[in-house]
Amino acid sequence: MVHVLASIRVKPACREAFLAIFKANVPAVRAEVGCHGYQPVVDLESGLPPQIFEPNTVVIIEQWTSLDALRNHLAAPHMKAYKEKTKDMVDGVSLKVLQDA
DSSP states (O other), X not given: OEEEEXXXXXXXXXXXXXXXXXXXXXXXXXXXXXXXXXXXXXXXXXOOTTOOOOTTEEEEEEEESOHHHHHHXXXXXXXXXXXXXXXXXXXXXXXXXXXXX
């Protein structure tokens, strides 16, 4: 199993519009071969150290059967359309690709 944490920094005041576009794309992603999980989450201000509260960051928690399934996902037409729709809302992206320990 391949696990992915994708952190997407959105421009201030763009989070809700970004999430609406993202969530509209989720059913297409979940229908992809090899997808076992795909969910956006946002920071909950907990006051717990060492949390760094980042209200303009959306983290995508993903699970894929393989790296090939993940690569196919990234090349899917609906992902290209999603990226085009959100490109002016995004300040940066970081990606962690993980495997079971």
